[in-house]
Amino acid sequence: MRSPTPFLSALPSHPRPGPGCTDMASQTRYVDRVIPCISMHDFEDRIDEITDQLIQAAENVGFFTLIGHGISKEHIDSMFAISKTFFDLPDDVKATVPWNPNNVGWEKNSQIRPSTGQPDSKESYQLQFGENMNDLWVKYDDLPGFRTASLDFMNRVQQVSECLMLCFARGLGFPERFFIECHGISRPNSQTTMRLLHYFALPEVSDGKVYHRAGAHADWDFLTLLFQRDGQDGLEICPGREVVTEFGIGDGWTKLKARTGEIVCNIGDLLMSWSDDRFKSTFHRVKAPCKPGDYFGDRYSIAYFNQPCKDSLIQGPSKKYPMVTGAQFTDTAMKRNFAALQEKLKTAAAA
Ligand SMILES: O=C(O)CCC(=O)C(=O)O
Numbered sequence: 001m002r003s004p005t006p007f008l009s010a011l012p013s014h015p016r017p018g019p020g021c022t023d024m025a026s027q028t029r030y031v032d033r034v035i036p037c038i039s040m041h042d043f044e045d046r047i048d049e050i051t052d053q054l055i056q057a058a059e060n061v062g063f064f065t066l067i068g069h070g071i072s073k074e075h076i077d078s079m080f081a082i083s084k085t086f087f088d089l090p091d092d093v094k095a096t097v098p099w100n101p102n103n104v105g106w107e108k109n110s111q112i113r114p115s116t117g118q119p120d121s122k123e124s125y126q127l128q129f130g131e132n133m134n135d136l137w138v139k140y141d142d143l144p145g146f147r148t149a150s151l152d153f154m155n156r157v158q159q160v161s162e163c164l165m166l167c168f169a170r171g172l173g174f175p176e177r178f179f180i181e182c183h184g185i186s187r188p189n190s191q192t193t194m195r196l197l198h199y200f201a202l203p204e205v206s207d208g209k210v211y212h213r214a215g216a217h218a219d220w221d222f223l224t225l226l227f228q229r230d231g232q233d234g235l236e237i238c239p240g241r242e243v244v245t246e247f248g249i250g251d252g253w254t255k256l257k258a259r260t261g262e263i264v265c266n267i268g269d270l271l272m273s274w275s276d277d278r279f280k281s282t283f284h285r286v287k288a289p290c291k292p293g294d295y296f297g298d299r300y301s302i303a304y305f306n307q308p309c310k311d312s313l314i315q316g317p318s319k320k321y322p323m324v325t326g327a328q329f330t331d332t333a334m335k336r337n338f339a340a341l342q343e344k345l346k347t348a349a350a351a
Pocket residue numbers: 012013195197214219226228235284285286301302303
C-alpha cells in the first residue's frame with residue numbers, strides 16, 4: 001500500500017534530475033569504472049598509505065569499498081537478521097515509531113525523490129544515538145534486544161567511520177580528531193543515523209509500472225557506509241558532481257556488486273563542501289529492476305550516515321563557502337531537496 005503523504009524527503013539525499021537519468025533502466029548507458037577497494041588492515045601501521053588511497057578515491061570517484069575493516073561477516077549477518085525481524089513486524093507495530101524530520105523512525109513507500117517524482121518502493125527505519133530517538137525505539141516487548149543490538153552495531157560502524165575521518169582530516173590538513181569531534185555520537189545533539197532498508201520484492205513480469213527502489217540522488221551527509229547482502233544487487237553510481245552548490249549529473253552508470261563483508265562508502269555533500277569541492281559527492285541509486293538478470297527479490301541494506309552535530313562549524317580550508325553550523329547545513333539540504341521535489345511534481349502535473 002502506498003502512503004498518500006508526500007514525504008518531505010528529509011533523509012540524507014540530494015537528488016538531481018538530469019538528462020539521461022530517468023531511472024528507466026532500459027534507457028541507461030552503462031560504463032565500466034574501477035571502484036577503489038581499500039583494505040584497512042593494520043590501520044595504525046598503514047595509516048599514511050590508507051590516507052593516500054582514501055584521498056585518491058575521494059577526489060576521483062567519490063565511492064570506494066572497504067575490506068579489512070574489523071566488522072566481521074557474522075556481525076553484519078546478525079544485524080541484517082535483526083533488521084529483518086523489525087521489518088517482519090506488522091505495520092501497525094512499526095507505525096508506533098513513525099518517521100519524523102529529525103531523520104528518525106519508520107516510513108513505508110513515502111520517500112519521493114526529486115529525480116523520479118515517485119515514492120521509492122521500500123520501507124526504512126532510521127536510528128540515532130541521541131535525544132532525537134526519544135520514544136522512537138521500537139518497544140522492548142515488541143522486539144526484545146533490538147535496541148541493544150542495533151546500538152552495538154552502530155558503535156562498531158562508528159569506529160570504522162572515525163578511522164576514515166581521521167584520514168580525511170589528515171588529508172585536508174585539519175587537526176587529526178577534528179571531524180571525529182564534529183560528529184561526536186555521545187553528544188545529545190548528534191545527528192548520525194543508521195538506516196535499515198527493506199526494498200520489497202517486485203513482479204518479474206512487467207505490469208507496466210516502474211518500481212523505483214532508490215531514485216538517483218547524492219547523500220547530504222559527510223560520509224555514508226553501506227552494508228549489502230550477497231546476491232541482492234541493484235546499487236549503481238554515476239559520478240558527475242563538480243561543485244556542491246550546483247545540480248549536475250552525468251549519464252553513465254556503473255553497477256556495484258552486493259557483497260556481505262564489504263562496506264561501500266560514498267562521499268556526501270557535507271564532505272564535498274568541507275573539502276572545498278575537492279572530494280566528490282556522487283550520485284547513486286538502487287536500480288528499478290526491469291530486465292532479465294536484474295534482482296527482483298527482497299533487498300535489505302543498511303546505510304550509516306555520518307552527520308555533523310548541530311553545533312559543529314563547517315568550512316573548508318580555503319573558505320570556498322561561508323561557515324555554517326551542522327544544523328544549518330542539514331536544514332539547507334532538506335529545503336533544497338524539498339524545493340527540487342516541488343519543482344518535479346509541478347512539472348509532472350503540467351505534463
Ligand atoms: O540501499 C542502498 O543500497 C542505497 C541506499 C541509499 O543510497 C540511501 O538511502 O541514501
